[in-house]
Amino acid sequence: MILLQIFWVFFKISLISLGGVFGVLPELERMIVVEYHWLSHDQFIQSYVMGQFVPGPNMAMCPMIGYWVAGWPGWLAGFFGIYTGPVIIMTISYTLYSRYRKLDGIRRTEIALRPIVFGLIASSAVHFWWRQTAPNRFLAIGLTVGGIYLYAKKILGPLQTVFALGFAWTAILTILELVKWS
Amino acid sequence: MKRDTETVSRKPTLKEWVLLNLKIGTLSFGGASRIVLYQDEIVDRYQWLSRDEIQEILTIVQVLPGPNLVNFVAYLGSRLHSHLAALLGVLCLSIPGAFLIVAVALLPNENPIIEKIFRGLSIGSIILFSVFLYRLANGIKATLSTQTQISKSKTYLRYFLAAIIFAFSYLGTPVIPLIFCSSIVCIAVEFLL
Numbered sequence: 001m002i003l004l005q006i007f008w009v010f011f012k013i014s015l016i017s018l019g020g021v022f023g024v025l026p027e028l029e030r031m032i033v034v035e036y037h038w039l040s041h042d043q044f045i046q047s048y049v050m051g052q053f054v055p056g057p058n059m060a061m062c063p064m065i066g067y068w069v070a071g072w073p074g075w076l077a078g079f080f081g082i083y084t085g086p087v088i089i090m091t092i093s094y095t096l097y098s099r100y101r102k103l104d105g106i107r108r109t110e111i112a113l114r115p116i117v118f119g120l121i122a123s124s125a126v127h128f129w130w131r132q133t134a135p136n137r138f139l140a141i142g143l144t145v146g147g148i149y150l151y152a153k154k155i156l157g158p159l160q161t162v163f164a165l166g167f168a169w170t171a172i173l174t175i176l177e178l179v180k181w182s
Numbered sequence: 183m184k185r186d187t188e189t190v191s192r193k194p195t196l197k198e199w200v201l202l203n204l205k206i207g208t209l210s211f212g213g214a215s216r217i218v219l220y221q222d223e224i225v226d227r228y229q230w231l232s233r234d235e236i237q238e239i240l241t242i243v244q245v246l247p248g249p250n251l252v253n254f255v256a257y258l259g260s261r262l263h264s265h266l267a268a269l270l271g272v273l274c275l276s277i278p279g280a281f282l283i284v285a286v287a288l289l290p291n292e293n294p295i296i297e298k299i300f301r302g303l304s305i306g307s308i309i310l311f312s313v314f315l316y317r318l319a320n321g322i323k324a325t326l327s328t329q330t331q332i333s334k335s336k337t338y339l340r341y342f343l344a345a346i347i348f349a350f351s352y353l354g355t356p357v358i359p360l361i362f363c364s365s366i367v368c369i370a371v372e373f374l375l
Contacts, residue, residue, distance in 0.1 A: 016358070017249045023357045050286050053300055055210040056279030057251045063280040064287065079280055086248035087272050090256035091265045093246055098261070104326060110241050111324050112372035115340050116364050117237075117244045118318045119347025125311045126352060132304040140305055147309035158222045162212050162306035169302025170295065 002070055003077040005036065010062045010081030019120060021051065021058045038069045059083070136173065143168060192230050199267050202228075203255065203274035212303030216251050218310040220258070221317075230262055237321040245361055252276070319344070339371055 009031050017024040025048065032038050039047070047068070051061030059082045066078025100106050133140030143165060151161045194202075202223055210216045217240070224230050231239075239261065243253035255275050259268030289296075322344060323337045347364050351357075 014249070015247050018244070018247060018357045018361060019250055021249065046287075047283075050283050053211065054279040054282045054286060056207045056276050057216070057249060059249055059252065060276065060279040060283045064283045067284050075280070075284065079276070082249075083252060083272055083276060086252045087256045087269055089246060089248055090243065090253050091260050091268050093242065094257050094260035094268075097242060107326055108372055109369055110238055111326070112340075112368045113241050113245060113365060114237065114318070114322045114324070115344035115368060116347055116361060117241050118315065118322060118344045119349075119364075120244065120351050120357070120361075121311075121318065122315055122344075122348045123351035125308060125315065128304065129308045129311075132301055132308070143305055144309055144312070147306060148312050151309055152313050158219050158310050159209055161309055162303055165306030165309065166212065166299050166302035169305060170298040173298050174295075 003073055006066045006069060006074055006077040007081040009036070010066075010078050011085055013062070014059075014082045014085040019124065021048070021061060022124065032065060039065065043068070139169075139172060192228075194228065194230055194262055196263060196267060196270070198228070199259065199263055200270055200274050203271045204278070207275040208278040212300070212307040217254055218307075218314040220254065221314065224258075233317060234321065234324060237318065237324075240318075245365060336371070336375060339375070340368075343368060343371065 009028075013024050013028050013031075016027065021028070029041070029044050033041055033044050044065075047061040047064045050064065051058045054060050062082040063075045063079040066074035066076070066081070068074070070077070097106075129140075129144070147156075147161055147165055150156045150164075151158065156164060202220075206216060206219050206223075210219055221233070221236050225233050225236060239257055240250075240254060243257050244250055246253060252272055252275075255271045256268040259265070259271035319341075322340050343364070347360070350360055350364075
C-alpha cells in the first residue's frame with residue numbers, strides 16, 4: 001500500500017513540475033513532510049541537497065525519499081513514480097508534434113515561445129550562481145569569466161571545464177584558509 | 183554558422199545513444215549543466231542534430247509538464263531513434279544518480295572539502311550555462327526560411343519579452359501561470375504584429 005502511495009505522490013509531482021525539481025519543492029515538501037509525515041523538514045532538505053550533488057536529473061531525490069520510507073522497494077516506487085509520466089507524455093508529444101511540425105504556423109509558434117525558455121533558464125541560472133558563490137563572490141566572478149573564456153574558445157571541453165573549476169575553487173579556497181591560519 | 187539553422191538529423195545507433203546517456207548520467211556532477219552537455223555532444227561531437235533543432239526540442243519540452251531534463255532526454259530519444267530509446271535514455275540518465283544518492287547518504291555529513299568541491303563544480307556548470315544562454319539568445323531571433331526577414335522592432339520585442347519573463351521568474355512568479363500568460367503574449371506578438 002505504501003509503495004502505491006509513494007508512486008502516486010511522485011507521479012503527481014512529475015505532472016506539475018515545469019523545469020527542475022526546484023519549482024515543485026514546496027508542494028513536494030507539503031506532501032512528504034506535512035501530509036504523510038514520512039520525513040522531517042531537515043531530512044527533506046538534506047535529500048534535496050544530495051539530489052543537487054549527484055549526476056543526472058535532480059529528481060534523484062525522489063527515489064532517495066522512497067528508499068528512506070520503504071527501503072529498496074520504496075526506491076523503485078519513487079523512481080518510477082517520478083519518471084514514468086514524463087516519458088509517456090513526451091513520446092506521445094513527439095508523435096503528435098512531428099506530424100504537424102511541417103506547418104508554418106506550428107514552427108512559428110515554437111520560435112515565438114523561445115523568449116520563455118530563455119527567461120526561465122536564465123533566471124534559474126542566476127539564482128543558482130548567486131546561491132553557490134555566497135561568501136566568495138569576487139573569486140567566483142573571476143573564475144567564471146576565466147572559465148567562460150576557456151570553454152567558449154574550446155580550450156576545455158564541457159566536463160573538463162566543470163571538473164577544472166571544482167579543482168581550482170577547492171584549491172584556491174583551501175590555500176586561502178591555510179594562509180589565514182598561519 | 184551553418185550548423186545553426188540547417189537540419190541535420192542523422193540517426194544514432196541505440197548503443198551510441200545509451201552510452202551517451204550513461205556517460206552524462208554518471209559524470210554530470212555540479213547542478214545546472216546537464217542539458218548543455220547534451221547540446222555539446224549531439225551538435226558538436228556527433229552531429230545528430232543542428233543547434234536550431236535542439237532549441238526547438240527544448241522549447242517544446244519546457245512548456246509541457248514534467249521536469250525539463252527528463253522531458254528533453256525522452257523527447258530526444260523518440261526523435262533521434264525510437265520510443266524505446268526515449269525510455270532507455272531516461273533510465274540510463276537517471277539510474278546512476280539514483281544509486282549514488284543512496285550511497286552518498288551513508289557518507290559522513292558536512293565534510294568541508296566535499297562542500298568546496300561541490301561549490302566549484304557548481305560554478306563550473308554555470309560557465310557551461312552562460313555559453314548555453316548565449317546560444318539560446320541567438321536562437322530568439324530565428325525565422326523560418328519561408329518568411330522574409332522580420333522587422334528589427336519585432337526582434338527587439340522578443341528580446342524585451344525574454345527580459346520581462348526573466349525578471350518575473352527571478353522575482354519568484356509561480357511557474358505555471360507565468361508560462362501560461364507569457365505563451366499567450368508571445369504568440370499574440372508573433373501572429374498579430
